[in-house]
Amino acid sequence: MLTVHHLNNSRSQRVLWLLEELGLPYDIVHYQRDPQTMLAPASLRAVHPLGKSPVVTTDDGLVLAESGAILETLIERHGQGRFAPAPGTPEALRYRYWMHFAEGTAMSPLLLKLVFDRIEGSRMPFFVKPIARTIAAKAKAAFIVPNIESHLSFMEAELGKSEWFAGGEFTAADIQMSFPVEAAQARGGLDAKRPRLMAYLARIHARPAYQRALERGGPYGLLS
Template sequence: MLTIHHLGLSQSERIVWLAEEMELDYAFKRYERRADNRLAPDDYKALHPMGIAPVITDGDLVLGESGAIIDYMVATYPGGEALVPSPGNSDFADHLFWFHFANGTFMTNGMMQLMLTMAEAQNPMPGQFVADRTEKAWAMVEQRLGEAAYFGGAMLSTADIMMGYGLTTARLSRGTSIEAYPNIRAYLQRIGERPAYARAMAKAEPGMPPKLD
């Protein structure tokens, strides 16, 4: 059986959301972060050589990486075809861009910004470089969500599953405000109204309201 191993406050919430959108029968196991350093506990790190979230198991298969897991689940289980525009669909290219932009650029900028904050006192130039890239990325997101209801176009797609975490839970560690981004705020309200998203977040982060504003 498909098992989603969710590390609290991590990118693995994407996989829970996807499973709920696909209405899959799956096993769910939640892991708390360590109290001393906020990293994954030893039993989570033992699941996969990288030792980071997300991870799924499916029979003998152990798979990491958000994009790989999403592609695997959509290709293996029913219900995913509605979340990926076909190559003949006019939204196909936009869907592909935002699906890969999520971790290739958007989340990468955020991680670099977080790490460089600690070193900025010694050399502010790298921090400014990352800040500029981050500002451009958020501006692109805001523009896109003024053009289309979802990242992939007219309908929710796996591009939204990938992008959602960076716009919501990931902001908890960086304190990023979305006050200046009305299109993003409106988009997150649409996401929050989806029953599958509500179910996923109730499982992934029980007792914590989704960060939708």
């Protein structure tokens, strides 16, 4: 039996979703973020030294970490030809690209925006606040927001080539890409000006397996 060590409002939601798509049985151990720091609890370090989620463990002692690596391992072991293009096809190249783009490119400026947004809104001595807010605003205007806009425009254009990121069929690359696209909608400025990305979100949110994963995983803050 697989066990998903699931942190609320995190990338581990993608693992639950893929497991539901595959129809595999699994257990969940729930963890809650610290409400002040938003970090994972220290108890996750007992599962993996970095103390981060997602982590998947098996009855025979295997520990899998990193959402992309987990998804690829689950597809290799249990996909039976589903949710990944055939090797050697153009779709397989796109699939590999988007599996890595999600965290390697798309999430970096979105995470930076979250950090700098919190700096602007955090409590601090009055004489420091103007300086901190000015630095945060300049960093967002000069680097962070332009990169997010560039990435969103690129993704929007790519979805003009096919309904899903890797081609005409839904794959695990769409599951992997769901988190940065949802994060962009939550805090990166994604809206109706990019109709293909918004339609993509509507399609994934309508999938029965996505809904079942939400039911099992609990409240998912990126959708609020």
